[in-house]
Amino acid sequence: xxxxxxxxxxxxxxxxxxxxxxxxxxxxxxxxxxxxxxxxxxxxxxxxxxxxxxxxxxxxxxxxxxxxxxxxxxxxxxxxxxxxxxxxxxxxxxxxxxxxxxxxxxxxxxxxxxxxxxxxxxxxxxxxxxxxxxxxxxxxxxxxxxxxxxxxxxxxxxxxxxxxxxxxxxxxxxxxxxxxxxxxxxxxxxxxxxxxxxxxxxxxxxxxxxxxxxxxxxxxxxxxxxxxxxxxxxxxxxxxxxxxxxxxxxxxxxxxxxxxxxxxxxxxxxxxxxxxxxxxxxxxxxxxxxxxxxxxxxxxxxxxxxxxxxxxxxxxxxxxxxxxxxxxxxxxxxxxxxxxxxxxxxxxxxxxxxxxxxxxxxxxxxxxxxxxxxxxxxxxxxxxxxxxxxxxxxxxxxxxxxxxxxxxxxxxxxxxxxxxxxxxxxxxxxxxxxxxxxxxxxxxxxxxxxxxxxxxxxxxxxxxxxxxxxxxxxxxxxxxxxxxxxxxxxxxxxxxxxxxxxxxxxxxxxxxxxxxxxxxxxxxxxxxxxxxxxxxxxxxxxxxxxxxxxxxxxxxxxxxxxxxxxxxxxxxxxxxxxxxxxxxxxxxxxxxxxxxxxxxxxxxxxxxxxxxxxxxxxxxxxxxxxxxxxxxxxxxxxxxxxxxxxxxxxxxxxxxxxxxxxxxxxxxxxxxxxx
Numbered sequence: 001x002x003x004x005x006x007x008x009x010x011x012x013x014x015x016x017x018x019x020x021x022x023x024x025x026x027x028x029x030x031x032x033x034x035x036x037x038x039x040x041x042x043x044x045x046x047x048x049x050x051x052x053x054x055x056x057x058x059x060x061x062x063x064x065x066x067x068x069x070x071x072x073x074x075x076x077x078x079x080x081x082x083x084x085x086x087x088x089x090x091x092x093x094x095x096x097x098x099x100x101x102x103x104x105x106x107x108x109x110x111x112x113x114x115x116x117x118x119x120x121x122x123x124x125x126x127x128x129x130x131x132x133x134x135x136x137x138x139x140x141x142x143x144x145x146x147x148x149x150x151x152x153x154x155x156x157x158x159x160x161x162x163x164x165x166x167x168x169x170x171x172x173x174x175x176x177x178x179x180x181x182x183x184x185x186x187x188x189x190x191x192x193x194x195x196x197x198x199x200x201x202x203x204x205x206x207x208x209x210x211x212x213x214x215x216x217x218x219x220x221x222x223x224x225x226x227x228x229x230x231x232x233x234x235x236x237x238x239x240x241x242x243x244x245x246x247x248x249x250x251x252x253x254x255x256x257x258x259x260x261x262x263x264x265x266x267x268x269x270x271x272x273x274x275x276x277x278x279x280x281x282x283x284x285x286x287x288x289x290x291x292x293x294x295x296x297x298x299x300x301x302x303x304x305x306x307x308x309x310x311x312x313x314x315x316x317x318x319x320x321x322x323x324x325x326x327x328x329x330x331x332x333x334x335x336x337x338x339x340x341x342x343x344x345x346x347x348x349x350x351x352x353x354x355x356x357x358x359x360x361x362x363x364x365x366x367x368x369x370x371x372x373x374x375x376x377x378x379x380x381x382x383x384x385x386x387x388x389x390x391x392x393x394x395x396x397x398x399x400x401x402x403x404x405x406x407x408x409x410x411x412x413x414x415x416x417x418x419x420x421x422x423x424x425x426x427x428x429x430x431x432x433x434x435x436x437x438x439x440x441x442x443x444x445x446x447x448x449x450x451x452x453x454x455x456x457x458x459x460x461x462x463x464x465x466x467x468x469x470x471x472x473x474x475x476x477x478x479x480x481x482x483x484x485x486x487x488x489x490x491x492x493x494x495x496x497x498x499x500x501x502x503x504x505x506x507x508x509x510x511x512x513x514x515x516x517x518x519x520x521x522x523x524x525x526x527x528x529x530x531x532x533x534x535x536x537x538x539x540x541x542x543x544x545x546x547x548x549x550x551x552x553x554x555x556x557x558x559x560x561x562x563x564x565x566x567x568x569x570x571x572x573x574x575x576x577x578x579x580x581x582x583x584x585x586x587x588x589x590x591x592x593x594x595x596x597x598x599x600x601x602x603x604x605x606x607x608x609x610x611x612x613x614x615x616x617x618x619x620x621x622x623x624x625x626x627x628x629x630x631x632x633x634x635x636x637x638x639x640x641x642x643x644x645x646x647x648x649x650x651x652x653x654x655x656x657x658x659x660x661x662x663x664x665x666x667x668x669x670x671x672x673x674x675x
Contacts, residue, residue, distance in 0.1 A: 007021060007026050008028055008029060009027050009029060009082060013475045014084040017084055025074050026074075027082040028079060028081045038079040038115075043077060043078055044078055044121075044149045045113065045115070045118075046079070046081070046112075046142075047083060048065075048112075049111075050082075051084060051085050051325075051418075054109065055275070055329060055334055057108055059126070060109050064129055070129070073146075078142070090529055099120070101163070106125065107125045111123060111124050114160075117160075117537075118537050120163060121160040185604070186579070186603070186604050190225070191226075193594060194222075194233075201239050206246030210267045212264060212266075213264045215252075215284060217287050218545035221286070221634070222594035222597060224287065224294060225598045225634045227294060228635075237295060241297070244300060244303075246268075247284075249269075249377075249378075250268065250270055250376075251367075251375040252272040255375065256402055256405050256406045257409070258306040258308075259276050261275065273334075274338055275325060275327055277425075278315060278323065278426075279425045281429070282425065283549075285433075289301075289439060290634065308436065316448070317421065320448075320451035321426050321452045322452060324421070325418045326415050327417070337409065338374075339366075339368055339372055340371060341366070342357075344408075348408055352397060358383070359376065360401075421470065422469065422470060423460055423468070426487075427488040427490060430449045430456075430495065431491045433445045435494055450499070453492065481529055481551060482528065483550070485511050485515045485518075485551075486554035488511055489515070489554075490554060490557060492505070493562055497638040499640070500642045500645055512571060515527065519555075524581045525574065525577035525581045526582060527552050528540070529541060543582045549595045552582065556603070561635070563575065564607035564637055565639055565653075568653055576600075579600035579603055586600070602635040607666065608636040608637070609637050609638075609665075610664070611640075611641055612639070612640050613641045613660050614641075618661075621661060631674075641654065663675075
């Protein structure tokens with residue numbers, strides 16, 4: 001039953017669902033009871049999917065779900081379900097696929113109309129309260145679909161059946177796997193992906209394509225992968241450098257507080273969509289770290305430190321894990337927390353304001369709705385020439401400006417933070433912090449990584465011991481998906497490489513076995529995204545590496561790298577078979593699966609490992625371990641072998657024969673001493 005002034009969502013823990021708990025809409029959470037009510041009352045289901053930091057979700061909520069008249073229509077004629085896509089990505093994935101097929105595009109808020117059997121029959125994304133931009137109003141859609149449901153019910157059911165059959169939903173199961181044709185060589189597909197990326201590369205502004213422009217860390221990771229293996233090929237390093245430089249200088253980066261925004265609404269990286277996601281920042285730390293190592297760019301290392309500082313200050317939860325995201329809006333206005341008027345800027349910086357304006361791109365007219373998004377129109381050296389001051393002096397003054405501006409900004413009302421702990425997103429940042437702690441010699445970051453890793457490992461477990469996806473406010477919920485398990489497996493492997501502690505390697509192996517047990521298919525090697533569940537009409541298999549890496553890509557990387565560490569050819573063969581299962585998909589659009597291509601190439605190579613023998617607490621060994629991490633290339637796993645861990649590591653399949661204080665590099669089928 002609903003409490004006074006609150007609907008059924010008041011009992012949920014998701015920050016997104018709680019945002020809608022006071023709506024006049026009689027929302028249900030995603031549950032069997034909601035569909036039973038739809039069947040009993042002969043009503044269609046309206047499913048609204050979004051997430052707490054989604055700007056257009058907020059807009060549609062204010063315009064429609066908080067409107068009494070619209071709510072009355074929904075309550076009388078529909079069973080309305082609200083779902084957090086970050087809690088249930090398995091549900092979101094199925095209906096996003098359906099809406100994309102119906103409407104030609106998807107996105108959030110996702111609006112889907114279902115029957116009582118969970119089958120979609122119509123859908124779209126955002127609908128305005130009145131006709132606008134060629135879209136019908138939301139109330140018009142509700143009225144039309146209500147009429148069709150009652151007047152042409154049999155036709156609706158037939159259409160739902162036909163749509164499910166056409167999309168491969170239901171018993172046929174949705175799968176992007178394609179096992180037809182001869183298997184192309186991974187190296188050939190990597191080159192084809194490179195050509196596609198080069199064709200779409202924006203040489204002036206960095207990045208790929210035009211506005212809106214996304215960072216695409218998976219594509220940048222592929223550039224790093226290719227550059228490390230083909231030193232004669234100059235294009236990957238050039239595209240990578242230009243993109244990271246442009247992002248680092250642009251408004252997509254928070255130059256005061258650190259961290260990166262979701263994406264840029266323009267092609268120049270100037271005007272961002274202001275939400276900050278944990279997974280974006282985690283992936284970009286990894287890319288910046290590898291670019292720092294491979295290209296020798298100290299400025300990229302500085303951005304890593306800046307980004308970690310933001311995460312530690314603003315996203316670290318008391319439990320030791322990391323929050324999911326920060327909203328784009330504050331006080332009902334997108335970006336308000338981050339921007340400055342020229343008058344405000346001048347008053348804060350006083351005599352330095354004239355110089356600071358030129359350095360940080362501030363003008364009276366502003367660059368965002370009369371206010372200013374701070375950015376660096378010119379690199380530091382060029383800015384110094386433009387204002388006639390030494391670069392070191394500009395850097396010193398910027399540090400002072402930043403302190404003043406950040407202190408002033410801290411007095412504003414912050415955007416809402418989504419405090420969900422999501423297993424896969426935490427896995428990404430744990431892996432990034434573990435590697436960065438060694439490469440940049442920041443031991444405190446390793447403490448952060450181990451603390452978060454221990455929290456997820458020990459606290460986010462079901463009664464049967466399997467991993468759960470969500471922890472929020474002391475409540476843990478929802479079965480883990482493939483990307484949760486694979487990302488955490490990679491995180492445990494990274495923690496082992498940074499510490500040499502065998503328990504982290506054991507956790508990585510356990511996670512790999514859990515993946516095989518719960519996501520494997522008897523028909524082909526591609527893995528299901530979700531475990532079998534009665535509340536899903538399909539079990540998707542996905543390989544598209546978008547804003548988030550696909551679960552199959554992460555699992556393939558885990559299998560191939562863990563197999564190399566533990567001399568487990570069964571795991572490596574599974575990685576080869578997984579990538580082969582998607583060969584048709586990769587052949588058609590190699591740039592769509594960049595991380596899966598990395599895994600495919602690593603699976604075709606001889607294992608790449610760099611083993612360091614000795615106690616990591618001994619300074620000389622610690623120095624050698626750092627050198628090993630800094631000399632790593634994508635796909636080469638560092639294996640510390642401490643005397644106290646030898647027997648445990650040997651039991652896990654690790655080759656432990658070696659002399660303390662030395663390191664051994666094995667790749668291309670040859671082992672040699674590393675110095």
